[in-house]
Amino acid sequence: MASAFKSRLRGLVNPTQETPVAEVREKTSTDKEAAVVDNQAQEPVDAAQQSDDEISRDAQPGVQGIEAFTKVWTRSHMIIAYITIWVIYFVDAMQSSMASLLTPFVTSSFQRHSLTATTGIMSYLIGGLIKLPLAKVLDIWGRPTGYAAMVFCLTIGLIMMAACNAVETYAAGQVFYWVGYNGIAYCCSIFIADTSSLRNRSLMFAFVSSPYIITVWIGGPLATAFLEGPGFRWGFGVFAIITPVICSPLLILYYINYRKAHRMGLIPKRESNRTAWQSVKYYFIEFDVIGILILCTGLGLFLLSFSLYSYQAEQWKSPLIICFLIFGGLLCIAFPIYEKYVAPVTFFPYHLLLDRTVLGACILSGALFVSFYIWDSFFPSFLMVVNNLSPTKTNYVTYIYSIGSCFWSFIVGYAIRRTGTFKWLALYFGVPITILGVGLMINFRQPDVNVGFIVMCQIFIAFGGGTLVICEQMAAMAAVSHQYVATVIAIEGCFASVGGAIGSTLAAAIWTGTFPYRLAEHLPEEAKSQAMTIYGDITTQLSFEFGSPIRHAISQAYGDSQRYMLIAATAVQVISIASVWVWRDINVKEFKQTKGLVF
Structure with a gap:
């Protein structure tokens, strides 16, 4: 399960599918406040547009596939x-x-x-x-x-x-x-x-x-x-x-x-019309992939330093452990920055x-x-x-x-x-x-x-x-x-x-x-x-x-x-x-x- 494209986030929640929570919305300040403070609003459903048993037209292919499966x-x-x-x-x-x-x-x-x-x-x-x-x-x-x-x-x-x-x-x-x-x-x-x-x-x-x-x-x-x-x-x-x-x-x-x-x-049927490289x-x-590598590497280096330091002659003063701590910490800090701005x-x-x-x-x-x-x-x-x-x-x-x-x-x-x-x-x-x-x-x-x-x-x-x-x-x-x-x-x-x-x-x-x-x-x-x-x-x-x-x-x-x-x-x-x-x-x-x- 993963988040869809930022451009896909709009309108993907189908109001027919019952949520007691606010619809997932665009990340505007107003919607953030509504999602956190209220979270109760629901939009009325147009039954003519889509019935309860109809496969969700706006859902991703995997969701549509399992709905067809059932x-x-x-x-x-x-x-x-x-x-x-x-x-x-x-x-x-x-x-x-x-x-x-x-x-x-x-x-x-x-x-x-x-x-x-x-x-x-x-x-x-x-x-x-x-x-x-x-x-x-x-x-x-x-x-x-x-x-x-x-x-x-x-x-x-x-x-x-x-x-x-x-x-x-x-x-x-x-x-x-x-x-x-x-x-x-x-x-x-x-x-x-x-x-x-x-x-x-x-x-x-x-x-x-x-x-x-x-x-x-x-x-x-x-x-x-x-x-x-x-x-x-x-x-x-x-x-x-x-x-x-x-x-x-x-x-x-x-x-x-x-x-x-x-x-x-x-x-x-869905055709992407993309080449292999595309x-x-x-x-x-x-x-x-870049975000995953940054997060895994950062957390891995930082956390491993705490369990490996005792195997170094200089323990916490070891250059290896110091590098693990510094680079691991920097990568952990870099992850949210990369996610937000890049x-x-x-x-x-x-x-x-x-x-x-x-x-x-x-x-x-x-x-x-x-x-x-x-x-x-x-x-x-x-x-x-x-x-x-x-x-x-x-x-x-x-x-x-x-x-x-x-x-x-x-x-x-x-x-x-x-x-x-x-x-x-x-x-x-x-x-x-x-x-x-x-x-x-x-x-x-x-x-x-x-x-x-x-x-x-x-x-x-x-x-x-x-x-x-x-x-x-x-x-x-x-x-x-x-x-x-x-x-x-x-x-x-x-x-x-x-x-x-x-x-x-x-x-x-x-x-x-x-x-x-x-x-x-x-x-x-x-x-x-x-x-x-x-x-x-x-x-x-x-x-x-x-x-x-x-x-x-x-x-x-x-x-x-x-x-x-x-x-x-x-x-x-x-x-x-x-x-x-x-x-x-x-x-x-x-x-x-x-x-x-x-x-």
Whole structure:
């Protein structure tokens, strides 16, 4: 979902498509004020111009294509599509839960366990920012094209991770993997938004997320089986074969029904009359390639400096780190300047962010991910080293969030369907219980504390997170027409991924800035010479007998670092309160957003 040309922004919102928010308008000062302060005006609909079931004439080709798709497909195809999406989520959830457990062992195999969080920074960043260009692919070239491209990226990433011979190759593979993983999930989310009514959409999201309730019990044993058997490489290699197979049925359904819609003349033919070179130039500008490169490079350099400084002899005084900070910061400053004064097509559709509900939902998404990745980045390692849990049991604890949030999302979806509103759920339940769960872990995630208290905190966070994720998505989608649904979900995903990258950066910075020093303090004199080896390898940490003086010293160092991480994660949650407070209390029962045969 992406923003259309600036010249296309005028009149693209079809008033027939119900929006409780003001129409998206030209970026004049008067309209900005109306969008931010009022956001309630709607223009009357001329029923003679276009009926509710007619394909939107002013919509982009991808939107017209999916509206034609929903007109010609059958109920049996709808059921097959949703079952296929459920299976895709099941396999992807299983492989991601396995991958999260394998990552510490992959980095440790290259003596770089402290880079566990760092390997994910660029992948989280690029994996999220790619959603806006992907949104344009979905809107311009159609849903099937974007979906097929993401399946390809995910498969390439798994192959690279399986064949890696250095941390750098593994990190590059993660970039492809997370681009594909997030992209497939995003394409499936857009498919659900395209084929469900707004009233039932939260329940449909809950349905396709339900595989996480099952895969939590599979990922741990699967990771253990590969670690004790053929090795982590086969863990990634097997899924490089499985993924294209389980993703193909949805592509087949796309092909069958798009072809049927073309034969019936529902999808208008479009000819660009451009040469190949003109097309390259057109899409280079349309996808704002320069803007994406400036933003990714700037954020990447700036964030990586915080996790890589400890590997430099001069640390913060290192020329490399100084260059990363200076050039990364300058590029981050240059991005909004380039977007405002130079870019013919902007990366972010800023006109949508003028709506307080959309902006609040995006800020909430970013804050949740910053907080989550601060406390989660070294959580599996903590459970294995400090609580002496096996990889399987560690997986069970770390995925309590997935189980609880997916289970709870059904209740949230039903509550939204019944009441038609969602703000009260987020403000009076989701935010407070999330803050409670993260805050309590400051005390409970320490050595010699029963793991049951950690489980309790995870349950609190799961119920809070399950509420907030559903509500933030509903808030963003309910604030716009069908034409912009793909775009606002992409913006929300961008905020989430940038938040994840920031969270991982802060986690890595706190870890590298505290753990080695605390470890050196706590280790017995005879073991201090092994401090750097212990610091860099989780296998070495686990090799010391649980309860021994050295293992206890390692656990104390973990506890010290975790305390700082959790204080930071709790502080970030304050942003969540304000971001939900500004939402409008939109009733999703009162308007229709999709067309054709939908749930």
